[in-house]
Amino acid sequence: MITIVVGTNRKDSVSFKVALHYAEVLKAKNITNSILNLRELPEDYIISALYENIGKNEQFNKIRDRMNKSEKFVFVVPEYNGSFPGILKAFIDGLDRAKALADKKCALVGLSAGDQGAGLALSHFTDILNYCGTNVLAYRLRLPKIGDSMTDSKITNQLYVSKIHNQAQKLIEF
Amino acid sequence: MITIVVGTNRKDSVSFKVALHYAEVLKAKNITNSILNLRELPEDYIISALYENIGKNEQFNKIRDRMNKSEKFVFVVPEYNGSFPGILKAFIDGLDRAKALADKKCALVGLSAGDQGAGLALSHFTDILNYCGTNVLAYRLRLPKIGDSMTDSKITNQLYVSKIHNQAQKLIEF
Amino acid sequence: MITIVVGTNRKDSVSFKVALHYAEVLKAKNITNSILNLRELPEDYIISALYENIGKNEQFNKIRDRMNKSEKFVFVVPEYNGSFPGILKAFIDGLDRAKALADKKCALVGLSAGDQGAGLALSHFTDILNYCGTNVLAYRLRLPKIGDSMTDSKITNQLYVSKIHNQAQKLIEF
Amino acid sequence: MITIVVGTNRKDSVSFKVALHYAEVLKAKNITNSILNLRELPEDYIISALYENIGKNEQFNKIRDRMNKSEKFVFVVPEYNGSFPGILKAFIDGLDRAKALADKKCALVGLSAGDQGAGLALSHFTDILNYCGTNVLAYRLRLPKIGDSMTDSKITNQLYVSKIHNQAQKLIEF
Numbered sequence: 001m002i003t004i005v006v007g008t009n010r011k012d013s014v015s016f017k018v019a020l021h022y023a024e025v026l027k028a029k030n031i032t033n034s035i036l037n038l039r040e041l042p043e044d045y046i047i048s049a050l051y052e053n054i055g056k057n058e059q060f061n062k063i064r065d066r067m068n069k070s071e072k073f074v075f076v077v078p079e080y081n082g083s084f085p086g087i088l089k090a091f092i093d094g095l096d097r098a099k100a101l102a103d104k105k106c107a108l109v110g111l112s113a114g115d116q117g118a119g120l121a122l123s124h125f126t127d128i129l130n131y132c133g134t135n136v137l138a139y140r141l142r143l144p145k146i147g148d149s150m151t152d153s154k155i156t157n158q159l160y161v162s163k164i165h166n167q168a169q170k171l172i173e174f
Numbered sequence: 175m176i177t178i179v180v181g182t183n184r185k186d187s188v189s190f191k192v193a194l195h196y197a198e199v200l201k202a203k204n205i206t207n208s209i210l211n212l213r214e215l216p217e218d219y220i221i222s223a224l225y226e227n228i229g230k231n232e233q234f235n236k237i238r239d240r241m242n243k244s245e246k247f248v249f250v251v252p253e254y255n256g257s258f259p260g261i262l263k264a265f266i267d268g269l270d271r272a273k274a275l276a277d278k279k280c281a282l283v284g285l286s287a288g289d290q291g292a293g294l295a296l297s298h299f300t301d302i303l304n305y306c307g308t309n310v311l312a313y314r315l316r317l318p319k320i321g322d323s324m325t326d327s328k329i330t331n332q333l334y335v336s337k338i339h340n341q342a343q344k345l346i347e348f
Numbered sequence: 349m350i351t352i353v354v355g356t357n358r359k360d361s362v363s364f365k366v367a368l369h370y371a372e373v374l375k376a377k378n379i380t381n382s383i384l385n386l387r388e389l390p391e392d393y394i395i396s397a398l399y400e401n402i403g404k405n406e407q408f409n410k411i412r413d414r415m416n417k418s419e420k421f422v423f424v425v426p427e428y429n430g431s432f433p434g435i436l437k438a439f440i441d442g443l444d445r446a447k448a449l450a451d452k453k454c455a456l457v458g459l460s461a462g463d464q465g466a467g468l469a470l471s472h473f474t475d476i477l478n479y480c481g482t483n484v485l486a487y488r489l490r491l492p493k494i495g496d497s498m499t500d501s502k503i504t505n506q507l508y509v510s511k512i513h514n515q516a517q518k519l520i521e522f
Numbered sequence: 523m524i525t526i527v528v529g530t531n532r533k534d535s536v537s538f539k540v541a542l543h544y545a546e547v548l549k550a551k552n553i554t555n556s557i558l559n560l561r562e563l564p565e566d567y568i569i570s571a572l573y574e575n576i577g578k579n580e581q582f583n584k585i586r587d588r589m590n591k592s593e594k595f596v597f598v599v600p601e602y603n604g605s606f607p608g609i610l611k612a613f614i615d616g617l618d619r620a621k622a623l624a625d626k627k628c629a630l631v632g633l634s635a636g637d638q639g640a641g642l643a644l645s646h647f648t649d650i651l652n653y654c655g656t657n658v659l660a661y662r663l664r665l666p667k668i669g670d671s672m673t674d675s676k677i678t679n680q681l682y683v684s685k686i687h688n689q690a691q692k693l694i695e696f
Contacts, residue, residue: 126474138451
């Protein structure tokens with residue numbers, strides 16, 4: 001069971017489209033998987049689900065449960081302002097670290113409109129995951145110029161298709 | 175004019191207390207300053223002020239204006255899960271980068287309950303600020319075990335008091 | 349078979365002493381291991397074993413072979429100037445990445461005289477190892493104030509002893 | 523007076539060619555400058571100029587003096603194995619931090635054969651410079667696919683030419 005986390009709450013995000021692609025790849029390998037889109041976070045998440053309200057937001061608790069029950073993750077991380085979206089880190093801040101992240105495994109996919117491919121974002125996010133006890137697959141995928149690599153919401157850049165396939169296989173064996 | 179940003183929206187945060195201390199130090203040096211506490215962010219910030227709603231939230235637009243008008247910043251950054259709080263990055267994601275951050279200057283103060291003093295947080299945040307065009311003072315301050323360093327909400331660790339004083343002076347001359 | 353790399357070429361380094369401790373821990377767990385001290389690098393390494401001379405220095409080729417044959421590593425990384433020692437990265441630059449590092453696994457131990465415990469060094473080095481294809485155990489160990497934690501060249505800080513034991517066990521199961 | 527440091531000791535490096543270009547740009551702006559090529563490091567640098575031999579290698583002491591006398595720097599940083607060359611950090615490790623780096627200012631230029639443009643290298647190196655007290659210009663330049671951007675050892679990619687010009691101007695005003 002692998003949960004694919006869409007690392008932004010932007011509506012109709014490219015990250016969600018990449019997650020859909022990844023889900024198909026895993027399904028073709030007979031791996032049960034599920035997409036968790038940060039679009040599902042409560043509107044008042046930053047107040048109702050953090051700090052003194054940790055664990056008290058029923059809507060978010062369902063999301064926490066999904067993370068707790070998953071053994072492996074794929075995080076799809078778009079580049080915003082040279083790093084990951086703030087909402088992705090805010091999401092991590094609302095989890096039960098010990099149950100959701102410790103001693104688990106994950107793969108990272110970075111994407112950007114520009115030419116960096118979220119390289120720094122993946123570096124920063126690896127530090128956070130390692131701090132939380134999640135082992136990160138060495139093969140971190142960078143997908144720069146993602147807009148030029150898709151047609152009709154599908155990834156058509158064959159190099160990217162191949163890289164995702166390879167990463168998925170490595171994650172399964174990790 | 176220096177704006178001191180409290181890098182969390184936690185209620186009664188230690189970061190706010192450190193910001194109050196920093197404000198006193200700047201005032202004693204005759205530097206006009208103002209505290210911007212992320213506690214002031216709208217409850218539905220992650221929906222109402224980002225992406226297609228950028229610039230459309232009147233409550234947040236007042237905060238954007240304060241950032242746009244300030245030439246220098248101090249960011250007080252508490253360590254959450256091995257990096258900065260997600261809300262701090264989400265705050266950056268809602269700004270007008272060109273007006274708020276480009277070609278400006280700032281100093282960073284990291285603090286933690288544990289012994290890291292937000293070292294990784296400051297590294298990550300420097301990458302983000304540099305990407306946005308903000309020059310970061312080399313002298314990044316780490317204040318580990320901040321709880322043991324305060325009495326009655328005041329910083330009583332004299333080494334920390336001295337370091338803040340030195341950083342403030344460097345920021346003024348930066 | 350685990351190779352413990354002493355990440356500096358300093359004579360009589362504390363890192364070497366920590367490596368000796370780690371070797372004992374692994375031995376007690378019946379894991380064959382070997383210490384590779386960067387002190388063994390040729391004096392003219394930066395000329396004779398890099399760039400156009402890659403693979404041509406017989407003395408260094410023996411070290412390359414040891415890396416190629418090992419499946420797991422422990423890197424003991426002292427903090428120099430806020431990161432890892434330059435010689436540790438120069439060592440990586442002289443390896444055959446595909447044979448020495450790709451698809452292997454490692455654990456990182458950082459140490460420092462000061463209070464950072466090589467936190468940034470481990471972050472930087474993780475990026476390098478991931479680039480080279482080496483999976484890094486999430487549980488990165490920081491050992492600040494290492495001088496105060498040793499007596500007669502032995503680690504006597506029981507918290508550190510316990511952490512090393514835990515990391516070694518995790519590396520074996522990784 | 524600006525010193526341009528070629529961040530590798532590779533013979534006939536592309537970094538040296540980029541440094542030559544930068545020197546011309548600074549000269550055209552009437553800024554005195556000088557190139558310091560790490561190719562000039564002693565062959566046995568890693569033994570004769572570090573640790574117990576710090577400050578004892580006369581050949582390297584001349585280089586240390588050049589760093590001590592310079593107020594601003596440009597570091598040209600090629601990407602090796604996902605970060606800066608080990609020799610660049612080893613060079614930093616042999617300096618007198620207080621005299622060479624503290625309270626000075628610098629600009630960073632990253633270059634790579636591949637598509638990263640040394641992004642992570644510049645992030646790591648910024649941490650090190652900040653630790654040593656050197657203020658880093660926010661506008662860090664990444665020059666990916668540098669091979670495709672040069673003709674007859676000259677930078678012919680006009681976007682890169684323009685970016686270097688802009689950075690040089692910012693460094694002068696920093």
